[in-house]
Amino acid sequence: MYSGKQALRLKKFKASDIGGLDKELKERKGSGKYDSTRTPYNIELINYDGPTLASSTYDYLYSNNINYNPNKKSTKVLNGLIITSGQEFFEHYGMEFKDTGEVYKTGDNAGKPIRHVVIDENHKLPNEIKRFFDESLNFISDFVGKENIRYAAIHLDESTPHMHIYFTPVVNEVKRKVFELDENGHQLKHEITNKKGEKKLVPIQKKDEKGNNIYETVKGKFLNSDQFWKQKGGNASYTLLQDDYNEFIKSKGYNLFRGEIGGNKTHLTNAMKQQIELNALNKEIRKENELLKEANKAENKFIDKVDKETSKDILNPIKKGIIKQYKDEDIDNLSTYSKELAEDNIKKDLEIKLLTKEVNDFKSGKTYKEQNRIIDSQKKIISEKDNEISIWKNKFEEITNEFKMFKKKIQKKIFSLTSKIFDILHIPYTWYEANDIDFAIDKTSSYLKKYSKSKDDFER
Numbered sequence: 001m002y003s004g005k006q007a008l009r010l011k012k013f014k015a016s017d018i019g020g021l022d023k024e025l026k027e028r029k030g031s032g033k034y035d036s037t038r039t040p041y042n043i044e045l046i047n048y049d050g051p052t053l054a055s056s057t058y059d060y061l062y063s064n065n066i067n068y069n070p071n072k073k074s075t076k077v078l079n080g081l082i083i084t085s086g087q088e089f090f091e092h093y094g095m096e097f098k099d100t101g102e103v104y105k106t107g108d109n110a111g112k113p114i115r116h117v118v119i120d121e122n123h124k125l126p127n128e129i130k131r132f133f134d135e136s137l138n139f140i141s142d143f144v145g146k147e148n149i150r151y152a153a154i155h156l157d158e159s160t161p162h163m164h165i166y167f168t169p170v171v172n173e174v175k176r177k178v179f180e181l182d183e184n185g186h187q188l189k190h191e192i193t194n195k196k197g198e199k200k201l202v203p204i205q206k207k208d209e210k211g212n213n214i215y216e217t218v219k220g221k222f223l224n225s226d227q228f229w230k231q232k233g234g235n236a237s238y239t240l241l242q243d244d245y246n247e248f249i250k251s252k253g254y255n256l257f258r259g260e261i262g263g264n265k266t267h268l269t270n271a272m273k274q275q276i277e278l279n280a281l282n283k284e285i286r287k288e289n290e291l292l293k294e295a296n297k298a299e300n301k302f303i304d305k306v307d308k309e310t311s312k313d314i315l316n317p318i319k320k321g322i323i324k325q326y327k328d329e330d331i332d333n334l335s336t337y338s339k340e341l342a343e344d345n346i347k348k349d350l351e352i353k354l355l356t357k358e359v360n361d362f363k364s365g366k367t368y369k370e371q372n373r374i375i376d377s378q379k380k381i382i383s384e385k386d387n388e389i390s391i392w393k394n395k396f397e398e399i400t401n402e403f404k405m406f407k408k409k410i411q412k413k414i415f416s417l418t419s420k421i422f423d424i425l426h427i428p429y430t431w432y433e434a435n436d437i438d439f440a441i442d443k444t445s446s447y448l449k450k451y452s453k454s455k456d457d458f459e460r
Contacts, residue, residue, distance in 0.1 A: 004089025068223035076225035084162035094126035169228035
């Protein structure tokens with residue numbers, strides 16, 4: 001019997017994406033719902049050395065001579081994995097959960113209470129759950145290379161325990177395009193027109209006898225996410241990862257259900273989930289209103305019929321003896337039904353009031369306040385990153401200016417030195433020649449060879 005569903009998700013990050021990861025991983029700020037009282041119980045299994053995940057990643061690439069193109073914005077610098085399961089899995093191994101007072105509006109758990117994990121001094125992380133995450137990290141370490149993992153942590157301050165793993169997708173060989181060269185070894189180029197109608201020169205790729213593009217295999221260390229996953233199975237790599245992980249974790253005693261292949265599934269953000277829940281709530285309210293309208297119609301129809309019959313027969317004094325047709329039992333039943341109808345009307349009135357309040361809240365925009373708060377939080381994070389970028393930009397400009405000043409000083413020194421040598425040797429020169437150290441050395445060397453006396457001349 002399965003103890004839970006397998007959940008393993010993959011995401012790839014460009015350089016522009018990893019700057020804000022520290023706020024989520026360390027400061028616990030972002031689009032998630034983080035409980036600060038449980039944050040101290042998060043467990044960092046592999047921590048990065050530098051002040052940020054980005055700086056640690058680039059230090060690793062540089063210090064290990066891993067090749068990549070820093071100017072290519074689309075380069076996937078990091079890959080991230082999230083490993084978890086459903087709450088029933090963690091309960092199976094002794095973890096406690098408590099209700100939050102809310103219910104899920106959509107999905108498989110629609111109508112069920114929303115719960116989050118209980119973790120504190122009196123409720124420790126069960127050993128079997130810690131072992132589950134440790135074994136999962138061992139599997140990923142073998143899969144991507146332990147040296148490539150930049151960060152790994154177990155998070156317990158959200159609704160369900162889960163593990164984040166971030167790694168650099170490094171390969172030992174890459175396939176590169178081969179281009180046509182001229183006799184001097186320079187790439188031949190031809191003019192093309194791009195989608196914007198702009199003309200540009202691009203290298204001509206070399207082709208074989210059949211007209212197919214030629215590639216060469218280059219050995220070394222390369223940061224290349226595409227090649228990494230191609231070597232793991234290409235289009236089927238993610239499916240194979242899921243299969244291999246499922247087989248591995250079962251061998252460690254955790255009977256997780258593999259489930260459907262998640263290639264077509266979309267991982268929703270909290271804002272998207274809230275929007276879906278709001279839409280579902282709105283749809284549910286409209287449906288309830290329609291049901292109430294139908295119930296009111298039926299009730300009004302019944303009341304009209306009762307009024308018509310009683311006014312025509314029971315309450316009509318002209319029609320004598322009609323009361324005698326009703327037995328005591330019938331009258332008691334009619335009285336009981338009347339009471340039940342009255343109680344049912346009271347319940348319906350309460351339901352109408354509640355639904356009316358929800359509709360008014362929805363129309364007034366009250367239900368979007370939380371979503372707006374999340375959006376404002378994201379804007380704040382973006383603003384902080386812009387400020388950080390601005391600071392680094394100013395520092396770069398300061399260093400650039402200092403380098404320019406240093407370069408000018410060196411240039412003056414060179415001019416001063418070479419001009420003095422030319423003056424001593426009576427060699428004519430221009431300003432440009434005096435600033436060219438290579439020219440000065442060649443010119444001085446030639447002059448000394450031409451006009452210096454031989455050893456015999458000095459002896460005589």
